[in-house]
Amino acid sequence: MDWINTPSPYQDEALESYLLRLSHHLGFPEYADFAEELWALLVENTPDAYGSYPLSLHQANIYHAKVASKLRAQGLFFVGRQRGVEESELLKLALMHSKTKFSPNYKAVFRDGIDYPFTLLRKDHTPVCPECVAESPYIRQHWHFLPHQVCHLHQTRLLSHCPACHALLDYQSSESICYCECGFDLTTAKTTKAEQDLVTLSQWLLGENLAEEGMLALPLDISARYGLLLWYTHRLGDEENVDLAECFTYFKAWPEPLYTELDQALKKAEAVRVQPWYEKPLSSVFDNLVKDARNLPSRNISRNPILKAIDAYLSTLVNEHAGQHADNPSNMLVSTFEASTLLGCTTDEVNRLNDHGYLQTAFRLKLHEKIESYKPIYHLRDVMTLRLTHMQSSTDGLNVFLPEW
Ligand SMILES: [Zn+2]
Ligand SMILES: [Zn+2]
Numbered sequence: 001m002d003w004i005n006t007p008s009p010y011q012d013e014a015l016e017s018y019l020l021r022l023s024h025h026l027g028f029p030e031y032a033d034f035a036e037e038l039w040a041l042l043v044e045n046t047p048d049a050y051g052s053y054p055l056s057l058h059q060a061n062i063y064h065a066k067v068a069s070k071l072r073a074q075g076l077f078f079v080g081r082q083r084g085v086e087e088s089e090l091l092k093l094a095l096m097h098s099k100t101k102f103s104p105n106y107k108a109v110f111r112d113g114i115d116y117p118f119t120l121l122r123k124d125h126t127p128v129c130p131e132c133v134a135e136s137p138y139i140r141q142h143w144h145f146l147p148h149q150v151c152h153l154h155q156t157r158l159l160s161h162c163p164a165c166h167a168l169l170d171y172q173s174s175e176s177i178c179y180c181e182c183g184f185d186l187t188t189a190k191t192t193k194a195e196q197d198l199v200t201l202s203q204w205l206l207g208e209n210l211a212e213e214g215m216l217a218l219p220l221d222i223s224a225r226y227g228l229l230l231w232y233t234h235r236l237g238d239e240e241n242v243d244l245a246e247c248f249t250y251f252k253a254w255p256e257p258l259y260t261e262l263d264q265a266l267k268k269a270e271a272v273r274v275q276p277w278y279e280k281p282l283s284s285v286f287d288n289l290v291k292d293a294r295n296l297p298s299r300n301i302s303r304n305p306i307l308k309a310i311d312a313y314l315s316t317l318v319n320e321h322a323g324q325h326a327d328n329p330s331n332m333l334v335s336t337f338e339a340s341t342l343l344g345c346t347t348d349e350v351n352r353l354n355d356h357g358y359l360q361t362a363f364r365l366k367l368h369e370k371i372e373s374y375k376p377i378y379h380l381r382d383v384m385t386l387r388l389t390h391m392q393s394s395t396d397g398l399n400v401f402l403p404e405w
Pocket of ligand 1: 128129131133151152153154155347
């Protein structure tokens with residue numbers, strides 16, 4: 001095998017796309033034959049390589065490994081060494097399991113410094129831009145993500161079905177980048193003009209800084225931008241069928257649409273409530289508002305504009321009722337978990353603030369009663385007032401109120 005003259009991967013190329021191109025270049029009619037050969041060479045040359053190597057392109061990426069991903073990674077390193085380039089060349093293209101979580105409980109995959117919500121990864125097909133493929137026949141990584149429905153370069157809709165046989169396009173099954181399984185040449189497919197909003201949204205998700213308004217104007221890293229989109233789809237839509245045009249309008253007007261929703265929820269609660277405010281959990285009015293914004297994927301307010309807007313809204317709510325003796329919404333109850341999110345600290349620290357008398361529970365606890373973190377127990381106004389007196393830690397952006405010792 002002539003490894004030295006093999007093509008290089010593109011920086012925005014999907015790993016599966018590159019492995020497919022490599023196997024074709026090396027003369028293998030099917031990817032499985034290449035994978036088998038690679039595995040044989042790997043075992044022969046690497047003393048600690050053992051296990052079964054994935055023979056299907058669908059399983060080639062590192063995040064598919066259920067137990068240990070070492071053999072897959074060793075395979076990628078091996079390719080780098082054979083090509084005479086940096087060993088980790090292909091690891092930068094791989095999608096790996098990430099320890100990051102997106103709220104409320106979404107797994108993440110990691111690629112070259114960026115965390116993506118796993119749920120926004122297309123599982124059974126990959127659309128293509130016929131014009132991009134005609135210019136350079138390889139699959140762009142971002143086509144694997146659900147929020148990319150258009151090509152931001154050619155301003156056209158991505159093609160998800162073959163115009164000839166109408167099958168969903170999946171280059172990992174057809175093992176071809178330019179042709180559908182029926183033989184149709186995808187580079188000749190007619191394209192449809194994309195909606196400008198979706199083009200802008202794609203550019204934004206690729207990290208471009210845009211002359212836009214609202215959320216789209218904020219200088220956020222790509223993981224945070226995906227976090228915002230996930231938050232939107234979790235709250236107002238579903239991941240598979242999100243209306244991106246509506247999402248674009250919502251983000252552009254940010255934070256007004258959220259404030260309007262919260263005002264309405266508060267009004268509704270006022271109209272129907274039977275409990276006094278001082279017994280009413282915040283979550284019974286605003287649902288999982290605070291919980292869903294906790295990690296997107298960062299808890300640092302400068303990287304999490306949703307949390308920042310919620311914080312601003314609740315601060316205003318508390319300020320508007322400052323000094324008021326009559327029962328009012330600033331008396332609503334928040335849990336330790338919600339308090340820790342709003343204070344930007346850990347739940348242990350909220351417990352310490354309570355132990356040391358900085359934050360009092362809304363009602364008396366039984367002697368030695370353990371506070372469950374989900375139990376609504378603090379008045380919102382007490383938490384927000386404490387927030388004003390916080391100290392910022394220099395390392396992780398989280399706040400430190402009381403040291404552990
Ligand atoms: Zn294109
Ligand atoms: Zn076809």
